[in-house]
Amino acid sequence: MDPLSTLWETFFDWDSMRAALPEMLTVGLPNTLILAVSAALLGSVLGMLLAIAGISRTRWLRWPARVYTDVFRGLPAAATILLIGVGLAPLGMQVWGPNPYPLGILALSLIAAAYIGEIFRSGIQSVEAAQLEGARALGFSWGEAMRLVIIPQGIRRVLPAWVNQLIALIKDSSLVYFLGLVASQRELFRIGQDYAATTGNESALLLAGLFYLTLTVPLTHVVNWIDRRLRHGRPATAPVGDSDDLDPVLPDPRGGTPR
Amino acid sequence: MTIDTRTPVSLSVRDVHLSFGANRVLRGVDLDVARGATACVIGPSGSGKSTLLRTINRLIEPDRGDVLLDGRSVLRDDPDALRQRVGMVFQQFNLFPHMSVLRNITLALRRLRKLGEDEAVAVARTHLELVGLSAKADARPAHLSGGQQQRVAIARALALQPQVMLFDEATSALDPELVKGVLKLMAELSAGGMTMVVVTHEMGFAREVADTVAFMDHGVVIEVGAPGAIFEQARHPRLRRFLSQVL
Numbered sequence: 001m002d003p004l005s006t007l008w009e010t011f012f013d014w015d016s017m018r019a020a021l022p023e024m025l026t027v028g029l030p031n032t033l034i035l036a037v038s039a040a041l042l043g044s045v046l047g048m049l050l051a052i053a054g055i056s057r058t059r060w061l062r063w064p065a066r067v068y069t070d071v072f073r074g075l076p077a078a079a080t081i082l083l084i085g086v087g088l089a090p091l092g093m094q095v096w097g098p099n100p101y102p103l104g105i106l107a108l109s110l111i112a113a114a115y116i117g118e119i120f121r122s123g124i125q126s127v128e129a130a131q132l133e134g135a136r137a138l139g140f141s142w143g144e145a146m147r148l149v150i151i152p153q154g155i156r157r158v159l160p161a162w163v164n165q166l167i168a169l170i171k172d173s174s175l176v177y178f179l180g181l182v183a184s185q186r187e188l189f190r191i192g193q194d195y196a197a198t199t200g201n202e203s204a205l206l207l208a209g210l211f212y213l214t215l216t217v218p219l220t221h222v223v224n225w226i227d228r229r230l231r232h233g234r235p236a237t238a239p240v241g242d243s244d245d246l247d248p249v250l251p252d253p254r255g256g257t258p259r
Numbered sequence: 260m261t262i263d264t265r266t267p268v269s270l271s272v273r274d275v276h277l278s279f280g281a282n283r284v285l286r287g288v289d290l291d292v293a294r295g296a297t298a299c300v301i302g303p304s305g306s307g308k309s310t311l312l313r314t315i316n317r318l319i320e321p322d323r324g325d326v327l328l329d330g331r332s333v334l335r336d337d338p339d340a341l342r343q344r345v346g347m348v349f350q351q352f353n354l355f356p357h358m359s360v361l362r363n364i365t366l367a368l369r370r371l372r373k374l375g376e377d378e379a380v381a382v383a384r385t386h387l388e389l390v391g392l393s394a395k396a397d398a399r400p401a402h403l404s405g406g407q408q409q410r411v412a413i414a415r416a417l418a419l420q421p422q423v424m425l426f427d428e429a430t431s432a433l434d435p436e437l438v439k440g441v442l443k444l445m446a447e448l449s450a451g452g453m454t455m456v457v458v459t460h461e462m463g464f465a466r467e468v469a470d471t472v473a474f475m476d477h478g479v480v481i482e483v484g485a486p487g488a489i490f491e492q493a494r495h496p497r498l499r500r501f502l503s504q505v506l
Contacts, residue, residue: 130353131355134354134355136339137346137347138343138371138415139342139343139367139371144370152357153356156357230357
């Protein structure tokens with residue numbers, strides 16, 4: 001058999017794919033989404049707390065945030081998932097019973113938070129100090145100014161980077177299989193791997209890969225679209241009666257707005 | 260056009276000192292602005308004019324000295340509440356770019372003044388009309404010219420009905436052809452009886468509009484007086500030298 005045919009049969013065996021498809025759809029996809037969405041939410045909340053701690057004037061907040069970020073960014077994701085999933089398993093057993101999901105989600109969230117915290121921090125710090133001064137001059141407290149003016153601008157500036165991290169999270173969700181999942185808990189990758197192991201054909205893994213792509217590629221484009229919308233806002237209305245002033249600096253608001 | 264203001268107050272700055280490390284930025288500044296009067300602060304760059312404004316609304320806390328509104332010290336007041344009484348307009352406008360012009364104005368009305376949405380929008384629209392920018396309510400600041408942005412910034416500050424307005428080189432970042440509209444608005448505000456402190460390099464404005472002109476250099480007010488006295492009969496050699504360079 002020539003190598004090309006072997007390659008084709010190894011990865012593009014439609015029967016193998018058809019066999020794996022129902023389980024991928026009904027078990028793998030929901031589990032991957034549960035893991036990724038839960039970890040994205042928790043990781044983003046923790047990341048925002050880390051970002052705020054990271055820019056705090058208090059070293060007792062800044063330093064722990066720094067150490068946390070260095071540790072969780074520095075460890076391999078698989079090692080962190082194993083350390084937390086296995087290390088905290090006795091504790092998890094008491095709280096959630098024999099379900100590795102909560103610890104898997106926790107581990108993914110803790111890893112994501114380290115990266116998302118840095119993304120948010122860089123976004124917040126990129127907002128000009130004059131914005132804070134402008135908000136404070138109106139009478140907003142530091143907290144209100146941050147919440148209403150600075151953080152929303154900072155997050156908008158790093159939306160694409162944040163989504164990159166969410167994409168990484170979707171892919172990293174496959175690592176929870178280290179924790180030992182029962183059949184109904186398997187995510188996309190694990191199901192693909194199981195089919196590959198039992199049939200000796202990799203097509204189910206390729207199918208799992210296609211599922212990942214259908215999740216991640218549209219996400220990138222959706223966020224780029226949102227990013228463009230947020231950046232440009234609504235088009236300017238036609239000038240009326242501004243005889244003592246000139247009109248827009250940007251004649252075409254869709255043509256690329258400087259921040 | 261006359262702009263109605265909430266009851267204006269008098270402003271006094273008494274012996275205000277401020278240092279950033281070894282750099283003594285303010286070295287005992289005194290300034291009095293009568294109720295409804297306009298004081299222009301002039302002087303070379305780095306003389307402490309902008310810092311003085313920031314000590315008045317306590318964006319920067321002075322090391323010592325006092326700031327009084329209607330004779331009462333404000334240094335023990337809640338600084339956020341004080342800033343709602345003392346509006347400020349900046350050289351770079353400091354509008355919030357992620358919000359529409361209208362929301363730039365309603366944000367503080369809703370969150371700080373606790374107005375309902377409809378009332379806040381009505382107040383904001385009234386003030387946008389005041390500065391001639393009703394048509395721009397839904398635009399983002401980036402879609403406006405510099406002069407229009409500065410007028411929105413003034414409307415945003417006025418919407419909170421301040422008792423004192425501070426202007427920090429409000430026209431310095433504008434192209435020359437946009438300066439006129441902003442200065443006209445400031446002059447109207449002054450004529451309307453607002454108590455104002457205006458840091459400016461626009462000597463024509465200071466001469467025409469100010470009740471008092473204060474010349475600052477190296478963190479102190481060196482000479483203060485009516486515009487005529489400052490511009491025509493300057494006593495201090497440093498002021499004379501400054502005026503000879505800028506006029």
